[in-house]
Amino acid sequence: MQMNRIGRIQYVEVVFPGSQCSTQGFTTRHEGVSRPPYNSLNLGMNTQDQQAAVEGNRSLLARAFGVNQESLVTPRQVHGSDILVINEPNEDFSHFLSVEGDAVITNQPNVMIGVCVADCAPILLCDPDKKIIAVVHAGWKGTADRLVLKAVAGMQSEFGSNPGQIQAAIGPCIKKCCYEVDEPVRHAFHKGGITWDLCAELTNPGKWQLDLAAANHELLMQAGLTSDSIQTSDQCVCCHSEQFFSYRRDKEESGRQMGFIMLKA
Ligand SMILES: [Zn+2]
Numbered sequence: 001m002q003m004n005r006i007g008r009i010q011y012v013e014v015v016f017p018g019s020q021c022s023t024q025g026f027t028t029r030h031e032g033v034s035r036p037p038y039n040s041l042n043l044g045m046n047t048q049d050q051q052a053a054v055e056g057n058r059s060l061l062a063r064a065f066g067v068n069q070e071s072l073v074t075p076r077q078v079h080g081s082d083i084l085v086i087n088e089p090n091e092d093f094s095h096f097l098s099v100e101g102d103a104v105i106t107n108q109p110n111v112m113i114g115v116c117v118a119d120c121a122p123i124l125l126c127d128p129d130k131k132i133i134a135v136v137h138a139g140w141k142g143t144a145d146r147l148v149l150k151a152v153a154g155m156q157s158e159f160g161s162n163p164g165q166i167q168a169a170i171g172p173c174i175k176k177c178c179y180e181v182d183e184p185v186r187h188a189f190h191k192g193g194i195t196w197d198l199c200a201e202l203t204n205p206g207k208w209q210l211d212l213a214a215a216n217h218e219l220l221m222q223a224g225l226t227s228d229s230i231q232t233s234d235q236c237v238c239c240h241s242e243q244f245f246s247y248r249r250d251k252e253e254s255g256r257q258m259g260f261i262m263l264k265a
Pocket residue numbers: 175176177178236237238239
């Protein structure tokens with residue numbers, strides 16, 4: 001993963017080795033039109049930012065990648081485990097903004113699917129063999145609910161993907177350095193079949209520093225991906241206020257960046 005620029009959009013570009021079928025990455029906060037504290041590429045509809053600014057930013061992102069705003073699909077995220085499947089074309093996907101879901105799978109080209117995040121992990125999946133893509137919003141709840149594993153299973157059941165062929169990228173999110181959690185999270189991860197000792201470090205009695213990306217890496221391995229097909233960003237969004245939004249850092253004044261992926265025509 002490395003920083004790249006397309007049009008005026010500065011983003012963390014992801015290249016899946018040996019795959020030319022999709023374009024994908026993770027946005028930064030740069031070069032949008034939102035004013036402080038949402039400066040400037042705030043892509044989250046559920047913030048106190050001006051709606052027109054967010055729409056302007058969504059349009060900037062879509063157009064930079066050659067599609068119109070109606071082809072940018074982001075569901076209404078609720079920290080749940082519903083997965084939306086798009087298997088036919090549509091000229092206007094904007095109604096998805098009111099459809100609840102925390103992951104999207106599609107086989108449709110020129111449809112940009114995305115999830116908006118501040119601290120949560122955005123995860124991109126691509127099966128270059130069957131040309132199927134997915135995007136997943138994984139906070140601690142979605143992780144405990146094994147959402148990324150369910151998305152892989154969905155690619156398998158809906159479109160015949162082989163998990164061994166799927167490439168994954170876990171984007172910039174809050175890292176261990178800045179993410180203290182307590183017992184309810186440990187309990188939920190245990191229930192979700194995630195090895196707590198691999199992703200959490202005890203710092204104080206009843207307090208752990210959690211590595212969300214490591215937990216999702218384990219889930220991807222459980223889903224049947226190979227470790228060399230999983231890329232993970234090493235950037236902590238909470239440490240890097242110049243690059244990224246972080247809810248834990250900025251609370252209600254935090255904008256949202258986006259993990260996005262699109263199949264080429
Ligand atoms: Zn940090």
